[in-house]
Amino acid sequence: MPEVLKAPLVVEFPFTRSLGPVQSAFLTGLRERVVLGVRTADGRTLVPPVEYDPVTSEEIGELVEVAATGTVTTWAWNHDPRRGQPLDRPFAWVLVRLDGADTALLHALDAPGGADSVHTGMRVRVRWAEERTGAVTDIACFEPYDGATAELTGSEGRFEDLVTGIVAPARLDYTYSPGRAQTAYIQSLAERRVIGERCPSCRKVYVPPRGACPTCGVATSERVEVGPRGTVTTFCIVNIKAKNLDIEVPYVYAHIALDGADLALHGRIGGIPYDQVRMGLRVEPVWSDGGGHPDHYRPTGEPDADYDTYKELV
Amino acid sequence: MPAPRPLRDIAVVAFAQTDHRRTSDELSEVEMLMPVLHRVLAQTGLKTSDIGFTCSGSTDYLAGRAFSFTMALDGVGAWPPISESHVEMDGAWALYEAWTKLLTGDADTALVYAYGKSSPGSVRDVLTRQLDPYYVAPLWPDSVALAALQAQALIDAGDTDEPALAAVATRSRTSATGNSHAQLRGSVPQGDYAVRPLRTGDCPPIGDGAAAVILAAGERARELCERPAWIRGIDHRIEAHGLGVRDLTDSPSTRLAAERAGLFERPVDTAELHAPFSSQEVVLRKALRLDGSVDVNPSGGALAANPIMAAGLIRIGEAADRIRRGDSDRALAHATSGPCLQQNLVAVLEGEPR
Numbered sequence: 188m189p190e191v192l193k194a195p196l197v198v199e200f201p202f203t204r205s206l207g208p209v210q211s212a213f214l215t216g217l218r219e220r221v222v223l224g225v226r227t228a229d230g231r232t233l234v235p236p237v238e239y240d241p242v243t244s245e246e247i248g249e250l251v252e253v254a255a256t257g258t259v260t261t262w263a264w265n266h267d268p269r270r271g272q273p274l275d276r277p278f279a280w281v282l283v284r285l286d287g288a289d290t291a292l293l294h295a296l297d298a299p300g301g302a303d304s305v306h307t308g309m310r311v312r313v314r315w316a317e318e319r320t321g322a323v324t325d326i327a328c329f330e331p332y333d334g335a336t337a338e339l340t341g342s343e344g345r346f347e348d349l350v351t352g353i354v355a356p357a358r359l360d361y362t363y364s365p366g367r368a369q370t371a372y373i374q375s376l377a378e379r380r381v382i383g384e385r386c387p388s389c390r391k392v393y394v395p396p397r398g399a400c401p402t403c404g405v406a407t408s409e410r411v412e413v414g415p416r417g418t419v420t421t422f423c424i425v426n427i428k429a430k431n432l433d434i435e436v437p438y439v440y441a442h443i444a445l446d447g448a449d450l451a452l453h454g455r456i457g458g459i460p461y462d463q464v465r466m467g468l469r470v471e472p473v474w475s476d477g478g479g480h481p482d483h484y485r486p487t488g489e490p491d492a493d494y495d496t497y498k499e500l501v
Numbered sequence: 502m503p504a505p506r507p508l509r510d511i512a513v514v515a516f517a518q519t520d521h522r523r524t525s526d527e528l529s530e531v532e533m534l535m536p537v538l539h540r541v542l543a544q545t546g547l548k549t550s551d552i553g554f555t556c557s558g559s560t561d562y563l564a565g566r567a568f569s570f571t572m573a574l575d576g577v578g579a580w581p582p583i584s585e586s587h588v589e590m591d592g593a594w595a596l597y598e599a600w601t602k603l604l605t606g607d608a609d610t611a612l613v614y615a616y617g618k619s620s621p622g623s624v625r626d627v628l629t630r631q632l633d634p635y636y637v638a639p640l641w642p643d644s645v646a647l648a649a650l651q652a653q654a655l656i657d658a659g660d661t662d663e664p665a666l667a668a669v670a671t672r673s674r675t676s677a678t679g680n681s682h683a684q685l686r687g688s689v690p691q692g693d694y695a696v697r698p699l700r701t702g703d704c705p706p707i708g709d710g711a712a713a714v715i716l717a718a719g720e721r722a723r724e725l726c727e728r729p730a731w732i733r734g735i736d737h738r739i740e741a742h743g744l745g746v747r748d749l750t751d752s753p754s755t756r757l758a759a760e761r762a763g764l765f766e767r768p769v770d771t772a773e774l775h776a777p778f779s780s781q782e783v784v785l786r787k788a789l790r791l792d793g794s795v796d797v798n799p800s801g802g803a804l805a806a807n808p809i810m811a812a813g814l815i816r817i818g819e820a821a822d823r824i825r826r827g828d829s830d831r832a833l834a835h836a837t838s839g840p841c842l843q844q845n846l847v848a849v850l851e852g853e854p855r
Binding site for chain 2: 204237241242266269271272273284290292295302322357359398400
């Protein structure tokens, strides 16, 4: 069996989220170097604040300022920071109960003294980020602190220019491998051939092959070369120009049943005015350089296929 | 208050799993899953078309592809159309949905499967994306770091220490020598700190794997299986999502789920706990009041094989297999999801008197 294909796959999104009134006040507060909690009906102060009491599920919204100093309630030493984490040198993850709060906030502790300098119960204070935008990262990290409780600013949680949303970039890196069946398919494309796989049970030929027959639920393994010619089974005319796509509109996107296949695949139709494309049109691939799928399919000039020959594939 | 009796008797009648491996990149998800589906069906003699309801658990974030579960359906044979559902959770929660479906009487049999290929990405980073997106996820605290915070809280509380955690890891992987599917078996070095106080030995292996279970109701279960593992109770509960709101040394959600599943009414002889980190077994033993009389994780548990999204369903399958083989009469199975045991499911399984 040939080596299974692999390629880097990066999934990256700037997640945009809107904030409720409590989150908005909290994150705006961080921008202004103020830490706010929210008070529950039974008098507890939750930091970071939430909009619903985690015990009673009642809506809560009474903001109360807490100090920027606090006590570590538990910690873990991270000797090898990972991408995106608050510090790029060894640090401690900490849960910190800020002075005046009844719950703890997760963040990083910059501890130049190393793991042995950190302990539960140690006193810490907020180190503010130099540039603050209204995000949890406005707290750059915590740092060891042996002074008194920090003074409150007197804020009541009312700010001008409230932060109402956050953009949280997320990136995950993968090594994609398409598995046995699709590896074979992609390798055949590089040789300008299209292969499918036949189900041992119902004998249908699937293109592209996915390794299993979705009707019978069994593995497919018998490889079958299909095409190169095929029949347009159905199509649509695209009038919207896609970003980053160098194709003039309108163009035709079609389902194409390659000769010998029992499943239509899709592709663009070229070499014919868009308004002359029709069901039954016989087409052949026009390969692009450098492997991969055909760039598009063009008419072969043969007579159209009879509807009966492809009606099961529409 | 005694737990309510289920409206119908429902049992696990078959279970199959892959050999869990660090990587299976020569296989697509469906190619990895299909042999397990075939094996679990073969145990009962059922065909796909005989199954009343199908439910699966998996997550797109492991593969980095949207709607990846729809491709896995090819391995089931979903044509002509079947009654099917999916949860973006461990398969244990898919089993819960299937159990509910069988309770309604809409179906007499259910196929439940779950799979996860962790090898394409970095599980520690991937799992950060399930955290609170406002206050926590922007800091990218990885799954090992969060478990380590919990472990330190347990050490501070005097509930465990590093040698005790190492003993949990050693016992689990020694037990796994009897489990041919396990990824880590026998002697495994405790290793260096991953995130202190957790060492690599305290952490689960990262691997690819799949599992499948068949459920059947009433007489149908007896027809399909010599000694069905009857689900006497099953319940799942969740903690507040704020980590700093919780007492990380305890698991009230596990205790409540266990109460509602009827665990505390009579002793169990076996417990399959989904504790990916050694420290989490300490929390669960306390919440579930397990003493030395209970055989905990005879399969080796999640420290021996932890295919994400399938490891919880495997706990139910392993517990059921002990009953079906006659090694157990009353067993507990537990599944978890989320950071620091955030969500917990407890099932109590019984075999009939012999």
